[in-house]
Amino acid sequence: MKKLAGFLAVMLICSVAAFAQERGREGAPAGGHAVGGGHIPAHGPAPVRHATPEPKAADHGQPGDNRGSFKDQPGHPEAPHVHANGQWVGHSSGRNDAHYHLDHPWEHGHFPGEIGAGHVWRIGGGGPSRFWFGGFYFGVAPYDFGYCADWDWATDDVVIYDDPDHPGWYLAYNVRLGTYVHVQYLGA
Numbered sequence: 001m002k003k004l005a006g007f008l009a010v011m012l013i014c015s016v017a018a019f020a021q022e023r024g025r026e027g028a029p030a031g032g033h034a035v036g037g038g039h040i041p042a043h044g045p046a047p048v049r050h051a052t053p054e055p056k057a058a059d060h061g062q063p064g065d066n067r068g069s070f071k072d073q074p075g076h077p078e079a080p081h082v083h084a085n086g087q088w089v090g091h092s093s094g095r096n097d098a099h100y101h102l103d104h105p106w107e108h109g110h111f112p113g114e115i116g117a118g119h120v121w122r123i124g125g126g127g128p129s130r131f132w133f134g135g136f137y138f139g140v141a142p143y144d145f146g147y148c149a150d151w152d153w154a155t156d157d158v159v160i161y162d163d164p165d166h167p168g169w170y171l172a173y174n175v176r177l178g179t180y181v182h183v184q185y186l187g188a
Contacts, residue, residue, distance in 0.1 A: 035075075036178025040117050041082045044161030044171060051094025079147040079179040088180075095165045099143040100182055105168030111136065111185040115160045120175060123156050130186065133158070138172065141182035148174070148181045 070090045071078045080090030093099075113119070113136050121133040128140040128148055140148055157175040163182060173180040 035077060035081045035083060036174075036176060038175055039082075039084050039178060040120065040159055040175055041086055041088070041161075041173065042117050043086070044116075045088035045091040045164065047164040048092055048094040051092065051096065077177065077179050079177075080144075080181070081177075081179045082173060090180075091165070091171075093165075097166065100141060100163075100166035100169055102166075102168040102184070106185075107168070108185055108187040111160060111170060112188070113160070115162060115170070117159060120157045120159055123151075123153055123158060125154055127153050128181075135188050137186040137188070138170075138183040139186050140172070141169065141184065144181040147179060150177065152176075 069078065070076070070080055072089055076089075080088070082088050113121070113134060123131055124133050126132055126137075128145050128151075130137060130139050131153055132138070151174055156177075159173045159175060160183070161171045161173060161180075163169040163171050166182065169182045169184060171180045172183040
């Protein structure tokens with residue numbers, strides 16, 4: 001009888017631990033931080049009404065381009081990211097940001113696949129210059145290359161959102177990390 005009671009106690013402890021891990025995936029992002037860990041924003045960012053210049057900080061993107069610091073709270077990434085409350089940190093430069101100007105927006109057409117929170121895509125390969133999923137090809141804005149250095153270009157899940165401020169660009173949100181970059185659709 002003691003062996004049975006001990007066995008049941010061990011099983012109960014293991015099941016509670018497993019249940020707690022599953023709750024961590026469904027609820028707030030892992031590690032108690034409000035970024036990444038499987039959280040998917042319900043919608044993309046709103047258009048910027050009043051552009052704010054980025055604070056000077058670490059150098060990312062093109063040589064000589066100083067980007068702002070996006071580490072707004074302890075444990076948050078030094079990259080544009082989305083809080084669990086839906087706040088898109090780093091999407092504040094507005095429509096006239098020369099880093100995202102394209103002479104020929106939509107040069108390869110509009111992305112014909114599904115976008116938004118209900119459509120998660122698994123990256124199938126490539127790298128920042130050209131990556132793919134579902135037969136669709138994208139390229140990260142050169143200015144954003146430094147923000148996707150830790151992406152897994154073979155297995156990360158992304159959600160594509162419209163960029164309301166920069167014609168020709170979409171935002172690719174990395175579900176695992178909670179970060180995002182500007183991407184251009186390159187065709188199918």
